Amino acid sequence: xxxxxxxxxxxxxxxxxxxxxxxxxxxxxxxxxxxxxxxxxxxxxxxxxxxxxxxxxxxxxxxxxxxxxxxxxxxxxxxxxxxxxxxxxxxxxxxxxxxxxxxxxxxxxxxxxxxxxxxxxxxxxxxxxxxxxxxxxxxxxxxxxxxxxxxxxxxxxxxxxxxxxxxxxxxxxxxxxxxxxxxxxxxxxxxxxxxxxxxxxxxxxxxxxxxxxxxxxxxxxxxxxxxxxxxxxxxxxxxxxxxxxxxxxxxxxxxxxxxxxxxx
Numbered sequence: 001x002x003x004x005x006x007x008x009x010x011x012x013x014x015x016x017x018x019x020x021x022x023x024x025x026x027x028x029x030x031x032x033x034x035x036x037x038x039x040x041x042x043x044x045x046x047x048x049x050x051x052x053x054x055x056x057x058x059x060x061x062x063x064x065x066x067x068x069x070x071x072x073x074x075x076x077x078x079x080x081x082x083x084x085x086x087x088x089x090x091x092x093x094x095x096x097x098x099x100x101x102x103x104x105x106x107x108x109x110x111x112x113x114x115x116x117x118x119x120x121x122x123x124x125x126x127x128x129x130x131x132x133x134x135x136x137x138x139x140x141x142x143x144x145x146x147x148x149x150x151x152x153x154x155x156x157x158x159x160x161x162x163x164x165x166x167x168x169x170x171x172x173x174x175x176x177x178x179x180x181x182x183x184x185x186x187x188x189x190x191x192x193x194x195x196x197x198x199x200x201x202x203x204x205x206x207x208x209x210x211x212x213x214x215x216x217x218x219x220x221x222x223x224x225x226x227x228x229x230x231x232x233x234x235x236x237x238x239x240x241x242x243x244x245x246x247x248x249x250x251x252x253x254x255x256x257x258x259x260x261x262x263x264x
Contacts, residue, residue, distance in 0.1 A: 004080040006055035008105065008155055012036060013084035018061060022074035026065075029081050043068055054080070080105075088156050090115040092164040093122030107153040108139055111162045122164045125184050129154070130161040142184070142197060169237040173198055176205030176243040185235050192231040194241060204245045213240040 010016070012034045020026040030038050036050020044064050049057045058078045065076060083103045088111050091097050095116030102114060108129050118124060129137040137154055144151040156162070171194060172182045178199035185194060191210065201207045210230070212223040215238055225233050235241070 004054040004083075004105065005155075006053060007152075008054040008080070009157075010036075010049050010052060010054060010057055011084060011104065011157075012050075013082075014080065014104070015082035016057075017079045017081040018065065019077040019079070020065065020069050020071075020074050021077075024069050024074050026069065031082075040064065054078075086156060086158040086160075089159075089161045090164075091161060093119045093166055094164050095119055102156065104155060104157070106156055108137070108156065108162045109141070109144070109153060111156060112164070115162075118164050121166050123167045123184060125186060126165055126168075128163040128165070129156070130163060131157060131159070140186075146197060169235065171235050171237075171239045171241060174240065174242050176202045176245045178202050187234075189235065190231050191225060191229075191233045191235065191241065194235060195230065201243055204247070205243045206246045207243070209244075211242045211244075213242065214238070 004010075010032055012032050014032045015029055016032075016038070017027065017029045028041075030040060032038055032049065036048060038047045038049055038061075040047060040061075044067070047060060047064060049060070052060070061078060062071065062076050065071070069076075083105045085101050086104050086106075087099055087101055088106075089099050090111050094112065095118075097115060100111065100114045102110060108127055112118065112127070124141040127139040127141065128135050129139070139153055167184050169185045169187065170182055171185050173180045173194065177195070178201070180198065183194060183197050191212075195201070195210075208227050210225055212225060212233075212235070214221050214223060214236060
């Protein structure tokens with residue numbers, strides 16, 4: 001058994017184990033029946049827990065067992081000994097779309113892994129979870145990569161659909177960034193957001209100015225952006241952003257102003 005996360009919603013076929021130890025000893029495993037009810041035996045009766053979160057079930061059961069045990073002298077412990085199986089449909093830009101049987105202790109993140117991850121065209125910034133035809137969650141997995149400790153997603157339920165759409169805006173980074181690679185950007189994201197995603201400038205970067213290489217009207221233009229404008233300058237699909245090192249051919253770049261079809 002394992003401690004289920006506090007926000008896990010218990011349902012039929014889940015099995016929980018109640019342990020009480022100290023001056024007394026009690027241990028038993030109970031299964032949630034198809035109506036979402038736990039039968040705790042003749043002494044403690046029936047408890048309806050359908051749709052309740054694990055942390056609330058723990059409080060409820062603690063109060064129920066306090067009728068028969070002195071919990072000031074005993075430790076009360078509740079664990080999930082078996083998580084029910086659910087069927088989840090994973091569709092869109094994933095390597096192996098289909099229906100997967102997973103433990104109910106899984107989120108869209110685990111479902112994506114089960115389906116072999118997104119394809120090269122798959123978006124990680126707009127993963128949708130549908131339940132009974134409604135979108136119940138929109139997940140931006142970049143938040144998980146940049147701030148894993150604060151990242152939370154809901155647990156999947158039987159019959160859910162996880163939909164991975166295609167990438168809309170892809171921007172590449174080169175030069176003096178800590179992680180210079182291609183990133184998917186959202187429509188309202190600025191250069192500063194992109195710099196944050198990449199972990200920031202590398203130690204040798206000239207960080208007062210960056211350049212955007214953009215295809216526009218069948219011409220390639222270069223746009224110089226100074227640091228004061230990083231947070232108000234948005235990016236377009238296909239842009240390439242470059243940061244130059246401090247000791248690079250800086251003079252050439254500093255003198256380029258505005259957009260030129262033929263950069264000098």
